Amino acid sequence: MSTTSNPYRGYRFPAEIINQAVWLYHCFSLSLRDVELILAARGIIVSYETIRAWSMRFGRAHAKTLKRRRPKPGDKWFLDEVFVRIRGKLHYLWRAVDQHGNVLDVLVQSRRDTKAAKRFFRKLLKGLCYTPRVIVTDKLGSYGAAKREILPGVEHRQSRYLNNRCEVSHQPTRRRERHMRRFQSVRQAQQFLATHAPIHNHFQLRRHRLSASEHRAARDRAFATWRDATGIALT
Template identity: 90%
Template sequence: MSTTSNPYRGFRYPAEIINQAVWLYHYFSLSLREVELILAARGIVVSYETIREWSLRFGRTYANSLKRRRPRPGDKWFLDEVFVRIRGKLHYLWRAVDQQGNVLDVLVQSRRNKTAAKRFFRKLLKGLYYVPRVIVTDKLGSYRAAKREILPGIEHRQSRYLNNRCEVSHQPTRRRECHMRRFKSVRQAQQFLATHTRIHNHFQLRRHRLTASEHRAARDHAFVAWRDATGTALIG
């Protein structure tokens, strides 16, 4: 968030309530009405339509701020694509994660051919400003064809099973897609998933690999970074 101005100026509710609502909506599989109910239980009366506006106005800003603050991702990329139905038409959600499970980027496209794979590679490289040591994909031929042009010389491993890390990363999206009764448009899907993925991934702490004290410390650090990214740490 910008330190030169207050992005929450003019809003009826304080920044802490706004970012709490956005966090609840994007991290948990909750509907807007369910977030409204949770806030109401805490004595905060706000409509679900207002929460929707907050999510649209601030969600992407929060996500981009978290992206700028993250450590440099790993050098081993796992890529995968799954189908999503938008108004009855088949589309594909392309996703890339590193060896730590950190989501690098997502892109919704109507095809999964060579052109679509090249577009996703370019989006990844533009956002990360470095090339990986190795990429891991399934056996879709589009990856191999695009890789030859965009990432020549980079090791490419293709296997049905080596790509499980990225396939597992799709699960939160599947839950949200079902809860939202599918997406209404490509633009809405891309906008929501770019925000949801970044916020959800920020709080995915790989608890099974941490001791209880390590997990509490990592969780505290995640919330400190969240407050910094949302600008609430700077607002007294």
Template identity: 65%
Template structure:
């Protein structure tokens, strides 16, 4: 079997350093210049523009690897949509999480009608060997139409306050949107939010529900998954 090409090939900096820069940007509310400064303190001289290109090239790659390694999502899905402004126009971020708060997927769309809801449901179901038992949404009618057509056997709940889990999941998006001074295009928003949701969420388990020992074990496992597949560091940067 032919080995897939190394995406880090012909980069001046080693893969582990690139991975660390992308990790800093997505896990913490840092700008590219902040990441540049943190690396400079460790003796790594790299331009913030290079960090921006690393994020564009490798962010989705790292997020996809995390997504493939995650356990099977829960059978109770919480769906919600929130508006954002891109170039002065309203756009909608559709988000789905399971009962444990794990992000299932994100889709940026220009509408929130039945067609948009069906598109999001199809994206969620793509490649899955199971269907959810319960779907929790707000009272947007588009969800009901899509659910009846694509998930006829799932129970649909849409009572007030029942969907707080999905609504709270939007908060990191709002913080980063303000920090980035809004998104510049739907494509940029989709690329960033898809990667950010999986990378950031991977390192943010529900700490308040765990003992200290359990939290450390989950954190160690998260770091292990993150570093798998990254070639060993070949240049010292202590």
């Protein structure tokens, strides 16, 4: 008899339905009401507020599990920051991706000065537990100042054109921001994006570089990892 606690105990819906809703919400540019409608078309009657609660309760745990199980990211990091408006005030979303397009981490901050850059660098190093070979950023001076103090031996390339990989990675966030009619607080933005990025990124398989058979195999592996991470295979 297994002693592992069942995180779905006490929920009216089975794990398959809960995680289908979480997957739909984070993998596609859908609102909570869109997911509610899709489930209703399949005979599953559940409110969008319940889907929101599922996403907060289970999505965060699944995102952490996916991050722990992913292969070691690349040694070339691309860093960028974009503004997000939260309740009328300007904030900045800091993001890092590797050379393969894997999202390494995100952080919402009110500034983009040297202190904010150093905080983001420390968060990256704490979560990844290794230093990169190269970091690529735009010409924001805060990156250079933070890099000299925290990553003094790492090569730093600064260019407004070399950083397109990270800039493109912001696009799913922009789409979600529009669907959510902007974020309501820094805490909500950080919690949602820290959940959304690993789940959405897990299913981005760079199809343009794969043959049809390779893409199907990669997709099957992604779904197998998702089922394992969400515990569906054990329920």
